[in-house]
Structures are given as structure tokens and as C-alpha cells.
Amino acid sequence: MLTENQPKIALGTWAWGDTPDGQVxxxxxxxxxxxPVVTAAMDAGLTLWDTAYAYGSGASEDKLGELLQDYPRESYQLSTKFTPQMAAGDSDHEVADMLAGSLKRLHTDYIDIYWIHNPADVEKWTPQLIPLVNSGKIKRFGVSNHNLAQIKRANEILGEAGIQVSAVQNHFSLLYRSSEEAGIIDYCREHDITFFAYMVLEQGLLSGRYNVDNPLPADSMRGSIYNSVLPQVSALTAGLQAIGAKQDASAAEVATAYAIAKGTTPIIGVTKDKYIPSEAKAMSLTLTDAEITQLETLAQAANVDTKGSWEAPMA
Incomplete structure (x- = not known):
């Protein structure tokens, strides 16, 4: 359900909530x-912002809400999440309580897309969204990190109230296509559901900026996860760069364009304004079927499992 004014790319703010020592x-x-990031993005028409209370226990929301106060509310869209593991208690109002905190931090009275962050208990948490949608505090409801059976069950629960899941947000990249293999992307296409792909660049691994000689920050969580597989993805990175060279594009832009070509809306984390033009470039790229096949073949040959520790298998 890609709305008319929704950009092809969303901007993620996970890194905005990093710890003071930059642990992640x-x-x-x-x-x-x-x-400067917000200024450049809004000027470029990249106006869909994805965040979550879980990103620094509200730190990401705080910063985003502060910076967007300079713009009319109707000029941007907000996407944030209810994280079951961070619920304060065991009442029938846990989702409403976390949403209230997000609304305050984001300086708004409604959220364009509100998500259940993970399928900790589909039967318990999904029904709590119904009154919030009916109240207008949530415009659209989405599920994140859910498998196909869980997405269908959420749709059944909501359907009893005349509501449906309108968005799915799962990990998807050249190196992690589990949602495609499980039929989730096809299901979304068939049911007018927007599929949002997070970690499209695998936290920078597929950006083309890192290699064996220039690894990710060694003292960060992403460095500890990805640096060991840099040799395995070198051929894929080279392939991304070679395809990009034909259109004066970077490896990151090609990896993002790949996700768009697969029918997803990528969520790209941006922390510097100089990268905003790159997102516009990615939206303009066209990849041939042969190039897509080449990239998927290289990705398969890399034989790297990038499933997050928080993720359950989709298939």
C-alpha cells in the first residue's frame, strides 16, 4: 500500500539512538x-522517517522530533514502533502507553505507520492496535520481523475490526533474502501491503566503503559482526561497483536500487548530509534482469549468514 506521497526510500534513524560510547x-x-541531515533530506523530498522507542530508549525519537519541529507536520511522515520486550507492565494498555511516549518525543498527535516491532505475542499485542487506529492516533499499522503465518494471523485479528496490516518491515538485502524465499514479499504484493526492507546495506558492509584494508569500526557491534566476513563479500562488492560504474553510481546505490527492483521500500540509515544525494541517485537507477541475476549469484557465492541475533527464520 504505497501511498501517493510516500518516497521510494525511507530514512532510518537506528544509529541516532546509539549509546554515548557508540557501542553499536x-x-x-x-x-x-x-x-544538516534533516535539512538535506527534506529538501530532497525524502520525507519518510523510521524510528523506534527501542533505538536508545527514546533517544532517536527525541532527536528526530526536535529536528522536525521546523517543518509543517503534513510535510513528512513518521514511522515508529511498539517493542513488546520494553513494555512497562502487563496491562491491556501497554501499546497505548508506549505510543503516548513516542507521540510526546516526536512532538505530534499521530503516527503515520506504527509497528509491532517483533512477534513476541501476536495474539496479545495485535488487538491493542485496534482502538489506536480507530482513534486516529495511528494512520497505518505494520508488523516487523514477522513470518508469513504471523502476518496472516495479525491480518485475521485486525480484519474482525475492518482493519488490515498495511506494511511489513523485515530484514532484506542481497545477503539476506529470507522474506522473499518465504513468500512474504509476494504476499505483500498480492494484498496491497508495502514491504519495507531494513539493513539493505548490512550496516555498511555493502556500501563499498569497507574492505579488508579498511574495516568497519573495530570497537563497534557492527564491526565485531561484519569485519570477519569482509573477504567473503569482496567479489560481491566488486560486482556492485562494476555495475554502478556503468551509471556513475556507487556500490551502495546499486545495492539500494536492487532492493527497490525487488519490490521493496528500503530503509536507509543516514547520519551525514553528504549521503542524501546518493539516495536520489539510487531511486533513479535501472538494473537489468541480467545484472540482478549476477548480483544474486555473487551474493549466494559469498555464503554469509547475516541474520540478526533478534531474528527468527522467515522460512
Missing amino acids: FGNHLTATDLK
Whole structure:
């Protein structure tokens, strides 16, 4: 359900909520650091922002909400999440309570897309979304990290109230196509559901900026996960760069264009304004069927499992 005014790419703010010592991404960003990012993105028409209370226990939402106050609310869209493991208690209002905190931090009275962050208990949490959708505090409802059976069950629960899942947000990249293999992307296409792909660049692994001689920050969580597989993905990175060279595009832009070509809306984490033009470039690229097949063959040959520790298999 790609709305008319929804960009082909969403901007992710996971890294905006990193710890003061940069434990996850290797840096800690302030609102002052990020203001140029918001300015450049809004000027470029990249106006869909994805965040979550779980990103730094509200730190990402705080920064995003502060920086977007300079813009009319109707000029951008907000996507944030209810994370079951962070619920304060065991009442029938846990989703409403977390949503209230997000609304306050984001300086708004409604969220364009509100997600159940993971399928900890589909039967328990999904029904709590119904009154929030009916109240207008949530415009669209989505599920994240859900497998096909869980997505269908959420749709059944919501369907009793005349509501449906309108978005799915799962990990999808050249190196991790589990949602495609499980039939989730096809299901979304058939039911007018937008599939949002996160970790399209595998936290920078497929950006073309890192290699054996220039690894990811060694003292970060992403460095500890990905640096060991840099030799395995070197051929894939080279393939991305070679395809990009034909259209004056970077490896990151080609990897993003691949996700778009597969029928997804990529969520790209951006922490510097200089990368905003890159997203516009990615949206303009056209990949041939042969190039897509070549990239998928290289990705398969890399034999790298990038499933996150928080993820259950989709298939």
C-alpha cells in the first residue's frame, strides 16, 4: 500500500539512538550533528522517517522530533514502533502507553505507520492496535520481523475490526533474502501491503566503503559482526561497483536500487548530509534482469549468514 506521497526510500534513524560510547555503530550523534541531515533530506523530498522507542530508549525519537519541529507536520511522515520486550507492565494498555511516549518525543498527535516491532505475542499485542487506529492516533499499522503465518494471523485479528496490516518491515538485502524465499514479499504484493526492507546495506558492509584494508569500526557491534566476513563479500562488492560504474553510481546505490527492483521500500540509515544525494541517485537507477541475476549469484557465492541475533527464520 504505497501511498501517493510516500518516497521510494525511507530514512532510518537506528544509529541516532546509539549509546554515548557508540557501542553499536561506532559513533554518537547529537541533534546538532544531525540537523544538516534533516535539512538535506527534506529538501530532497525524502520525507519518510523510521524510528523506534527501542533505538536508545527514546533517544532517536527525541532527536528526530526536535529536528522536525521546523517543518509543517503534513510535510513528512513518521514511522515508529511498539517493542513488546520494553513494555512497562502487563496491562491491556501497554501499546497505548508506549505510543503516548513516542507521540510526546516526536512532538505530534499521530503516527503515520506504527509497528509491532517483533512477534513476541501476536495474539496479545495485535488487538491493542485496534482502538489506536480507530482513534486516529495511528494512520497505518505494520508488523516487523514477522513470518508469513504471523502476518496472516495479525491480518485475521485486525480484519474482525475492518482493519488490515498495511506494511511489513523485515530484514532484506542481497545477503539476506529470507522474506522473499518465504513468500512474504509476494504476499505483500498480492494484498496491497508495502514491504519495507531494513539493513539493505548490512550496516555498511555493502556500501563499498569497507574492505579488508579498511574495516568497519573495530570497537563497534557492527564491526565485531561484519569485519570477519569482509573477504567473503569482496567479489560481491566488486560486482556492485562494476555495475554502478556503468551509471556513475556507487556500490551502495546499486545495492539500494536492487532492493527497490525487488519490490521493496528500503530503509536507509543516514547520519551525514553528504549521503542524501546518493539516495536520489539510487531511486533513479535501472538494473537489468541480467545484472540482478549476477548480483544474486555473487551474493549466494559469498555464503554469509547475516541474520540478526533478534531474528527468527522467515522460512
